[in-house]
Amino acid sequence: MQIGMIGLGRMGANMARRLLGDRHDCVVHDIDPEPVRALVQAGATAADSIAALAAQLGSPRLVWLMLPAPIVDETIGALVSFLEPGDTVVDGGNSHFHDDVRRAEELRRLGIHYVDVGTSGGVWGLENGYCQMIGGEPAIVKRLEPVFASLAPPVDAVTRTPGRQQRGTGAERGYLHCGPSGAGHFAKMVHNGIEYGMLQAYGEGFEILRFSQYD
Numbered sequence: 001m002q003i004g005m006i007g008l009g010r011m012g013a014n015m016a017r018r019l020l021g022d023r024h025d026c027v028v029h030d031i032d033p034e035p036v037r038a039l040v041q042a043g044a045t046a047a048d049s050i051a052a053l054a055a056q057l058g059s060p061r062l063v064w065l066m067l068p069a070p071i072v073d074e075t076i077g078a079l080v081s082f083l084e085p086g087d088t089v090v091d092g093g094n095s096h097f098h099d100d101v102r103r104a105e106e107l108r109r110l111g112i113h114y115v116d117v118g119t120s121g122g123v124w125g126l127e128n129g130y131c132q133m134i135g136g137e138p139a140i141v142k143r144l145e146p147v148f149a150s151l152a153p154p155v156d157a158v159t160r161t162p163g164r165q166q167r168g169t170g171a172e173r174g175y176l177h178c179g180p181s182g183a184g185h186f187a188k189m190v191h192n193g194i195e196y197g198m199l200q201a202y203g204e205g206f207e208i209l210r211f212s213q214y215d
Contacts, residue, residue, distance in 0.1 A: 001146055002027070004053045004063040005044075006075060007093075008035035011119065012066030014126035015092070015151060017042055022150035029053045050075070054082035061087040062144065066119075069095045076103065085111025088140055092117045092132075097182035097189065100135060104181035113140045114181060117148075118188020129153030132175040133191065135184030141177045148175040 001024050005016045008030035016026045020043045028039050029047040036046050047053035054061060061083060067075055072095055079089065089112060091100065097116070104114040115136035121129060130151045134141055141148075152174040170176060178187045 001025070001062065001144075002058055003147060004029070004047070004057050004061065005066065006030070006050065006053065006063060006079075007066035008032070008039065009066065010123050011121070011125065012092075013039060014123065015064075015066065015119075015130065016044060018126055018129070019147065019150055020044060024147065024150060027053050027056045050078050051082050054079065059084060059086065062090070062147070063087070064090040064092055064147075066092050069093055069099075072099070073103070076107075080107070080110060080112065083110075083112055086113075088113040088115060088144070090115045090117055090144070091185075092119045094118070094188065094192075095185055097135075097184075097186040100182040100185055104136070113137060115140060115144065116182060116184040118184045118191065119151075120188065120191060125151075129174060133184045133187035134175060134177045135179055135181050135186070136177075137180075138177065145170065149173060151175070 003019060003024055004027045005012060006029050008016065008028060013035045016028055016039055019026055026039070026044040027047050028036055028044045029050060030036055040046050045056060047056055063079060065072060065075060072091055072093065076089060089107060095116065100114070100116040107114045113136070115134060118133035120131040131153070132148055132151060134148065148170065155173055178184050
């Protein structure tokens with residue numbers, strides 16, 4: 001598939017590389033030209049502006065944002081002028097799920113689809129793949145499944161759970177349609193809460209061990 005990627009930080013750039021490695025066509029844009037140049041060397045097409053990115057995408061367009069949450073609204077506001085009914089915007093960052101519900105409704109009035117994807121994998125995702133928690137319209141999520149599958153870990157990345165009956169599903173691969181708009185980022189919020197709680201517990205445990213009377 002053809003994907004326009006806006007935001008080429010450590011995760012965005014590596015996600016574009018993973019998509020290129022699975023023969024997707026990536027048009028990339030970032031305010032920093034250096035990651036754009038690096039991805040062009042890997043086979044991507046450069047866009048020096050949001051308008052140029054949209055112009056180089058065939059209809060229906062797919063634009064994936066990997067941006068800090070505070071600038072997502074501003075970026076979508078600049079982007080919609082160059083989109084058409086039937087196009088899709090994906091927010092793969094860490095937006096609040098309430099913002100997803102609002103954006104989906106605002107874009108729906110323009111005939112544009114919106115999908116929120118909580119993305120987990122960090123800088124290791126390039127090699128190991130990214131787990132994705134997805135919110136949005138079922139038909140649109142289904143249409144984008146080749147992209148989710150390319151970003152996800154391989155099916156044999158972990159040992160199969162004994163007794164599992166279903167095989168080859170997205171959930172088994174590490175991506176799941178969690179529900180309507182906002183559900184993806186809601187699931188990612190829960191994921192982050194569990195992760196950070198565990199890290200805090202580990203830190204407190206090591207502090208107790210460090211200052212205990214026992215070697």
